[in-house]
Amino acid sequence: MSSLFLSSPHTVATSQVPDERGRFGEFGRRFVPETLMHALEDLTAHYAKAKQDAEFQMELSDLLREYVGRPNPLYFAERLTAHAGGAKIYLKREDLNHTGAHKINNALGQALLTIRMGKKRVIAETGAGQHGVATATACARFGLPCVVYMGEEDIRRQKLNVFNMKLMGAEVRPVTSGSRTLRDAINEAMRDWMSSVNDTHYIIGSVVGPHPFPMMVRDFQSIIGRETRLQALEHTGSLPHEVIACVGGGSNSAGMFYPFIDDKNVALTGVEPGGKGSKPGEHASTLVHGKKGVLHGSYSYVLQDDSGQTSDVHSISAGLDYPGVGPEHSYWKDTGRVNYVNCSDDEALEAFQLLARTEGILPALESSHAIAHGIKAAGKRSKDETVVICLSGRGDKDVYELARILGKDI
Amino acid sequence: MPFIAAGDPDLATTAEIIKELSSAGVDLIEVGFPYSDPIADGPVIQASYTRALDKGLQVEQIFETVQKLTTAGDDLPPLVAMVSFAIIFRVGPEAFIKKAEAAGFSGLIVPDLPGDEAEEFAALIKDSSLDLVQLIAPTTPDHRVEKILNTASGFLYCISVAGITGARDELPPELNDQLRDLRTRTNLPLAVGFGISKPEQVDILRDVADGIIVGSAIVRHLENVTDDTSKAAALKAIREMADGLVAATHR
Secondary structure: OHHHHOOOOOOOOOOOEEEEEOEOOOOOOOOOOHHHHHHHHEEEEEEEEEEEEEHHHHHHHHHHHHHHOOOEEEEEEEHHHHHHOOOOEEEEEEHHHHHOOOOEEEEHHHHHHHOOOOOEEEEEEEOOOHHHHHHHHHHHHHHHOEEEEEEEEHHHHHHHHHHHHHHHEEOOOEEEEOOOOOOHHHHHHHHHHHHHHHEEEEEEOOOOOOHHHHHHHHHHHHHHHHHHHHHHHHHHHOOOOOOEEEEOOHHHHHHHHHHHHOOOEEEEEEEEEEOOOOOOOOOOHHHHHHHHEEEEEEEEOOOOOOOOOOOOOOOOHHHOOOOEEOOHHHHHHHHHOOEEEEHHHHHHHHHHHHHHHHHHHOEEEHHHHHHHHHHHHHHHOOOOOEEEEEOOOOOOOOOHHHHHHHHOOO | OOEEEEOOOOOOHHHHHHHHHHHOOOEEEEOOOOOOOOHHHHHHHHHHHHHHHHOOOOOOHHHHHHHHHHOOOOOOEEEEEEEHHHHHHOOHHHHHHHHHHHHHHHHHHOOOOOOOOHHHHHHHHHOOEEEEEEEOOOOOHHHHHHHHHHOOOEEEEEEOOOOHHHOOOOOHHHHHHHHHHHHHHHOEEEEEOOOOOOOHHHHHHHHOOOOOOOHHHHHHOOOOOOOOHHHHHHHHHHHHHHHHHHHHHHH
16 A cells, blocks of 8 residues: 555544544545635535534524424334344334435535525436435525436436436436446536536535535434434433444445444444445445545545556446445444445345335335345344344335336336 | 547557657647546547547556657657546555656646645655646635645646636636736746647737647547548648647747
C-alpha cells in the first residue's frame, strides 16, 4: 500500500468522524475536478449551519412525521423468529415509509437544503430507481425542477419506478455510456453538475462521493438507527445484540449503524451482494472482495482491475449493483467495528419468498440480502437475544423481475 | 498544445500522431491515460477512452510506447500525462512517478486531484524531474487560487468554462479577466483548455495566454478509424488542424 495515506492511523472506530477534510480515518476526502471544489466547500458550510439550526431540524422532522409517516415500527417477526430457531428477530420497517424505502429520508433533507442554498434546480442519479423516485417526490413536494440520470439497462429493469418519476414531473435522462447502470448514472450526474453548479444542487442518493456527501447522507439516514435504538429499549428493555443491514453504496446501513457505533456491545453486520460467485464481474461485494482505491470522488474500497479501471459488477438487485462503497464503511471495516459478509442472488431470492410466506411482507431484493443473513445470524444466537434487521424497502418494484426468474407470468 | 488519448485506435497510431504533431511544431503534447470513469470529460474523449479500453489497453503499454518515442532521438516537444488519480493510486504514487520519469514524460496533469488533496503527491513529485500541472476553474474562488499555486509547477491549466471537455462555439467573457489576474500572481505559463477548437478562438486568447489546449476537436477525428485508409485520413485531418492552430498562435 502507498505511504501517501498512512498519515491517519486508526485502531478504534469512533462516531466523531469525519474530520474537516472529510476523512474517516484514511478514507473519504475529495478527489474531484477543481470545477466542483467551490460548490463542495459551499455545501459543507451550508450544511454545517443547517445542522445546528433548530428551525431546519424542526422543519425536517415535521416532514418526516407528517409526510413520510415516521416513526415506522420496529416489528417483532414472530414466525420468522420461529423459522430461524434462535434470537428474536425484529424488522425496522423502512418499507412502510412514503415511497416505500429509506431513500426519502435523505431526499427530503437535501431538498430542504437546496432551498436554503437558493439553488433552483435538482439533479440526481438512480440505480434501482428508489432514490430517483424519492428525489422526484421531494422535488414535486417543493416545486423544484428535477432531472434524474438513470442507466439504460436499469431503465429496462425498473420500468415502474421510471413511470412513477415521470408522473411526479421529473425528467428521466437515459445514460448510454459504459455499463449503462448506476455507476455511469453517477458519472453523468457529476458531468451535469460541473456545468450547472451555480444554480443546481446534486442530491446524491448514497453515502458515497466527495465530502460532505458521505457525512451528510449518513446524518439524514441516521433517523433509522436513532428510532431503532429507542424502540428496542421500549420493546425489550435493552439494546439489540446484533444489527444487520444490506450494503450497496451503503446508505441504509450507515444510517442504521451510526447511532450504535459507540455501543461496543452491539454487533453490527453489513451484508453485500454476493451475486453468482466470487470472480470479478460475478458480484458487487466491494468490502468483502475489493481493494482500496479512488472512485467517484472518494477514497474507499473499490472493485477495480490492476490498472485502476473500474470492474463490472453483478447483483440480482439493481440497487446494490455498484463497484464502490461509502468511505465510512471502509473505516468501519478496517477498524473491525462492523463485520461485512455477503450473500448470493439465490439466497436473497429465497429470503424474499420466505418473508412473504412467514410474515406477509414483500421485501425489496436489496433488503432480502439482509434478511437472508439475518436468519442465519439469529439461528446461531440464544432465544433470549435480539437481532434487528433493516427492512430498507418494499418489494413491489421487484415482483416483475422475480416472476421472470421464477418463470411465472403476471 | 494538443491532447490525444493513448491507444485509440491503437498505440502504434498514437505514436504516429505524436510524431505528426511534433513535426507540426506544437509546444507540448498531452497524452491521456484512458480511464473507465472520466467525470471531467465530455462524450468525445470518453468515447475515445472506451475504444482504447475495449481493446484491453494496459497502463504499462502506454509507458512502453512513450519510452520508445522519447528514446528514439526524434525532436519531440515535452509530453505530459493526463491521468486520473484512480490509476495513479492503483499503480502506487511513487511507482507511477518513477515509471512516468523513465518513460520520458515531463509532467503529470491529474484532473481529479485538486489543490487541497495534492499536498502529499506534490511533495513526492518534487523529488522527481516531473512537473505537477494544476488546474484552475472559472468557479475557483480567490482563497483557493493561493492553495493551488502553492503546489503547481510546469504551467497552470486554466479551464475556460465551468463544465466538461468538448468543443464550444464561444468562450466566456470573464476568462480574460481571470487570466490577467493570474498573471499578476504567478510566473508559471498560463495554458487555456476546455472548449477550444478553432484558430479564431486562439486569436482572442493570444495576448492573455501562453498556451492553448485542444483535445476533443482532435480526438474526434479518430472516431471512425477502421482501416488503413480511414487512419491515413484521420492523421491528415489532425495534421491540418494542428498546422492551422500553430499558425494562429504564431500570427
